Amino acid sequence: EAQVTQNPRYLITVTGKKLTVTCSQNMNHEYMSWYRQDPGLGLRQIYYSMNVEVTDKGDVPEGYKVSRKEKRNFPLILESPSPNQTSLYFCASSSRQGALLNTEAFFGQGTRLTVV
Amino acid sequence: GDSVTQMEGPVTLSEEAFLTINCTYTATGYPSLFWYVQYPGEGLQLLLKATKADDKGSNKGFEATYRKETTSFHLEKGSVQVSDSAVYFCALARSGYSTLTFGKGTMLLVSP
Numbered sequence: 653e654a655q656v657t658q659n660p661r662y663l664i665t666v667t668g669k670k671l672t673v674t675c676s677q678n679m680n681h682e683y684m685s686w687y688r689q690d691p692g693l694g695l696r697q698i699y700y701s702m703n704v705e706v707t708d709k710g711d712v713p714e715g716y717k718v719s720r721k722e723k724r725n726f727p728l729i730l731e732s733p734s735p736n737q738t739s740l741y742f743c744a745s746s747s748r749q750g751a752l753l754n755t756e757a758f759f760g761q762g763t764r765l766t767v768v
Numbered sequence: 769g770d771s772v773t774q775m776e777g778p779v780t781l782s783e784e785a786f787l788t789i790n791c792t793y794t795a796t797g798y799p800s801l802f803w804y805v806q807y808p809g810e811g812l813q814l815l816l817k818a819t820k821a822d823d824k825g826s827n828k829g830f831e832a833t834y835r836k837e838t839t840s841f842h843l844e845k846g847s848v849q850v851s852d853s854a855v856y857f858c859a860l861a862r863s864g865y866s867t868l869t870f871g872k873g874t875m876l877l878v879s880p
Contacts, residue, residue: 656811692872694870694871695870696870697867697868710867742811744812744868756817757812757814757868761809761810761811762810762811
């Protein structure tokens with residue numbers, strides 16, 4: 653079954669304690685991205701990756717890091733989490749056929765992060 | 769920059785009512801347009817898409833027509849069901865750019 657898997661689904665942590673949210677896809681997609689979803693703000697892109705070892709900032713990258721060492725994995729790293737990073741996070745992947753125009757983005761089920 | 773504006777929710781309807789969720793966009797060139805749906809506790813799923821002006825996307829009884837003259841992509845369904853209760857996101861992808869720009873989402877609540 654084609655899917656994007658995020659772990660963990662729920663996480664409560666304390667300010668300043670480094671954490672990693674993992675994302676893995678089994679569709680051999682080149683493109684992967686991370687979004688955060690906040691009430692009244694919709695989805696905002698944090699980082700994206702066009703392929704292995706190629707990453708770029710989205711709209712709200714501050715406080716986050718990513719890496720793309722393998723095609724299937726795209727972890728999101730919060731080196732020093734703060735309460736304003738409390739949010740619902742989604743990983744997504746899609747294939748590239750030129751631009752993104754005709755390809756569907758597949759989303760993970762989300763990770764609800766609370767930073768206290 | 770690119771932007772997508774959706775009507776604010778929640779939209780509350782009775783079963784079998786007609787649904788319209790408005791979406792307008794601002795983008796350079798000729799973007800592709802999408803509607804994604806998020807059911808409670810789940811990730812987003814593609815509902816329908818249109819890649820050029822006057823295209824109509826359709827799926828599961830939902831329809832949306834790409835109107836370049838009004839820069840709109842309104843979502844419609846003739847008869848909603850309780851199972852359609854979800855958050856609906858309008859999005860665009862601009863030619864040459866591999867990112868999706870989302871609207872803020874519109875919650876739909878359908879009562880029996």
